Amino acid sequence: MESLTIRRPDDWHLHLRDGVMLDVVAPLSRHFGRAIVMPNLVPPVVTKAQAEAYRDRIRSAGFARPLMTLYLTETTDPQDVVAAHRDGVITAVKLYPAGATTNSASGVRDFEAVRPVLAAMEEYGVPLCLHGEVTAAEIDIFDREAAFLDQRLDPLRRAHPALKLTLEHVTTEEAVAYVCENGLGATITPQHLMSDRNDMLAGGMRPHFYCLPILKRRKHREALRRAATTRSEFFLGTDSAPHPQHAKEACVCAAGCFTAPHALALYATVFEEEGALDAFEAFASLNGPRHYGLPPNDDTITLVRDEALSLPDRHGDDPRVVPFDPGRPIHWHVQEQT
Ligand SMILES: NC(=O)N[C@@H](CC(=O)O)C(=O)O
Ligand SMILES: [Zn+2]
Numbered sequence: 558m559e560s561l562t563i564r565r566p567d568d569w570h571l572h573l574r575d576g577v578m579l580d581v582v583a584p585l586s587r588h589f590g591r592a593i594v595m596p597n598l599v600p601p602v603v604t605k606a607q608a609e610a611y612r613d614r615i616r617s618a619g620f621a622r623p624l625m626t627l628y629l630t631e632t633t634d635p636q637d638v639v640a641a642h643r644d645g646v647i648t649a650v651k652l653y654p655a656g657a658t659t660n661s662a663s664g665v666r667d668f669e670a671v672r673p674v675l676a677a678m679e680e681y682g683v684p685l686c687l688h689g690e691v692t693a694a695e696i697d698i699f700d701r702e703a704a705f706l707d708q709r710l711d712p713l714r715r716a717h718p719a720l721k722l723t724l725e726h727v728t729t730e731e732a733v734a735y736v737c738e739n740g741l742g743a744t745i746t747p748q749h750l751m752s753d754r755n756d757m758l759a760g761g762m763r764p765h766f767y768c769l770p771i772l773k774r775r776k777h778r779e780a781l782r783r784a785a786t787t788r789s790e791f792f793l794g795t796d797s798a799p800h801p802q803h804a805k806e807a808c809v810c811a812a813g814c815f816t817a818p819h820a821l822a823l824y825a826t827v828f829e830e831e832g833a834l835d836a837f838e839a840f841a842s843l844n845g846p847r848h849y850g851l852p853p854n855d856d857t858i859t860l861v862r863d864e865a866l867s868l869p870d871r872h873g874d875d876p877r878v879v880p881f882d883p884g885r886p887i888h889w890h891v892q893e894q895t
């Protein structure tokens with residue numbers, strides 16, 4: 558197949574940041590229709606008013622259709638969440654276990670403390686997005702997602718059976734099985750489909766492969782590929798997470814892979830490798846809207862197969878951001894509209 562025309566995709570998990578970084582990265586998600594924008598700014602987006610103001614800054618920076626989220630804290634006001642959803646300001650609420658990832662210090666330590674908010678969200682149909690990792694120091698970093706399923710997610714689902722859940726950036730065969738067995742929705746990133754922990758650690762440590770949840774061993778990558786190409790519970794969420802070059806190439810490297818500009822090419826390469834290009838539209842453009850109860854986009858994009866692309870080695874100058882490059886040939890690009 559030399560070209561592939563599909564409904565315009567959406568990105569169901571995106572970090573656009575704020576300030577000068579927002580100005581650099583917002584236009585680079587232009588191939589996506591809508592995007593669920595993560596609220597882990599410093600300070601985080603916790604109120605309806607903050608989400609409205611951030612939405613307006615995103616639009617001014619060049620991304621037209623952000624779907625906003627609120628960052629759940631132990632002092633979040635249930636009324637404010639319900640009002641933000643009722644008035645169309647937010648699409649979902651994001652739960653970060655405190656300490657689990659970038660800018661999660663204001664997240665949830667005591668899950669009992671957020672029960673009233675979760676109960677209100679359950680009653681009013683407000684979706685919850687989860688960073689699914691436990692944070693206990695004694696749990697090995699490669700086991701933190703699987704431990705979250707038993708220790709956190711199961712009790713949460715028992716307490717709030719009608720709450721609509723998205724398990725973000727799934728990375729393990731355990732998470733894939735859990736999502737399928739329990740009918741959740743889940744996003745999968747390009748880096749977790751393309752790479753495993755050897756790519757990050759063997760023959761030298763590569764900071765641009767470091768994100769959370771951390772890349773796992775090869776068998777998990779294979780389980781994610783099967784899920785993305787065959788199951789309607791899974792959909793595109795880049796988790797594109799830009800950090801300045803100096804914060805990635807540092808003794809303590811910031812977690813996050815920046816993929817927004819060429820994410821569709823990375824995903825298309827994976828689907829081609831799996832012989833599943835006919836399933837790409839469902840993953841990229843249909844499963845996500847269905848999960849969130851939204852219509853798919855009306856317009857289309859065309860991906861073209863080409864000679865191997867050379868990905869740019871950086872975007873912006875101040876801040877400068879180095880994109881995630883899987884280190885192997887990428888043969889697809891999005892045809893620019895004229
Ligand atoms: N994925 C990451 O490694 N980093 C994300 C946070 C997140 O999505 O967990 C970030 O905001 O940088
Ligand atoms: Zn996360």
Ligand SMILES: [Zn+2]
Binds near residue numbers: 796798
């Ligand atoms: Zn993220």
